[in-house]
Amino acid sequence: MGNTSGDSRRDTPIESERDQISQNIEAILEFYTREDQKISRPQRILERISLFIGQPVFVGAILLFVVLWTMTNIVLHQCGLPEFDQPPFFWLQGIIGLGGLLIMTVVLTKQNRLAKLEEQRAHLDLKVTLLTEQKAAKLIDLLEELRRDLPNVKNRHDPEAVALQQSMSPDLVLAALDEGGNSEERLKQNIETREGI
Numbered sequence: 001m002g003n004t005s006g007d008s009r010r011d012t013p014i015e016s017e018r019d020q021i022s023q024n025i026e027a028i029l030e031f032y033t034r035e036d037q038k039i040s041r042p043q044r045i046l047e048r049i050s051l052f053i054g055q056p057v058f059v060g061a062i063l064l065f066v067v068l069w070t071m072t073n074i075v076l077h078q079c080g081l082p083e084f085d086q087p088p089f090f091w092l093q094g095i096i097g098l099g100g101l102l103i104m105t106v107v108l109t110k111q112n113r114l115a116k117l118e119e120q121r122a123h124l125d126l127k128v129t130l131l132t133e134q135k136a137a138k139l140i141d142l143l144e145e146l147r148r149d150l151p152n153v154k155n156r157h158d159p160e161a162v163a164l165q166q167s168m169s170p171d172l173v174l175a176a177l178d179e180g181g182n183s184e185e186r187l188k189q190n191i192e193t194r195e196g197i
Contacts (some may be wrong), residue, residue, distance in 0.1 A: 035117060043113065050110045053103055063100075066092065137167040 039047075069092050073083040086093040144161050147153050176185060 035120075039113070043109065046106050046109050047113075050106045053106065062096075066096070134167045137165055141165045 069085065070089060073085050073089065076083045077086075098179070140161060144158075144165060148155055
């Protein structure tokens with residue numbers, strides 16, 4: 001019986017980790033399901049068209065169409081029959097131009113939706129990164145506190161650990177990215193000011 005309780009104690013962290021992993025996977029799947037449900041019917045049709053356009057078969061179909069168009073006109077001319085599009089094939093150029101415009105619109109529509117989705121993912125990544133950074137700072141703070149409280153460990157000042165204890169301000173990071181090199185000095189000054197406090 002003692003072994004059974006010990007085994008269940010050992011399995012509990014693994015099971016809770018598996019539960020957490022499955023919860024994270026479910027949350028991600030729910031996010032994609034919600035985003036998929038937001039897609040309108042016209043958007044779905046355009047995305048199906050863009051899937052076909054992105055295939056090598058589509059390039060072959062365009063080339064085949066152009067060859068058939070020009071060959072038909074050349075054969076009609078040689079047989080003495082009136083061509084429906086004389087060289088330099090103005091109708092063909094118009095059809096290809098219109099097709100190019102429509103293809104570009106379809107592709108841009110899909111790219112806009114994917115860009116919004118990517119922006120949401122980037123915001124989520126930023127939030128997770130900031131949360132991880134805050135947790136790491138808290139862990140370093142707790143380790144430093146534990147080090148100071150242990151009687152058999154020599155207490156020493158570690159400026160690097162003190163700096164890492166402070167959670168980075170997202171505003172400072174954004175300011176550094178916006179202003180470039182000049183704000184790096186300001187960022188260092190703000191960190192040193194916080195360390196002094």
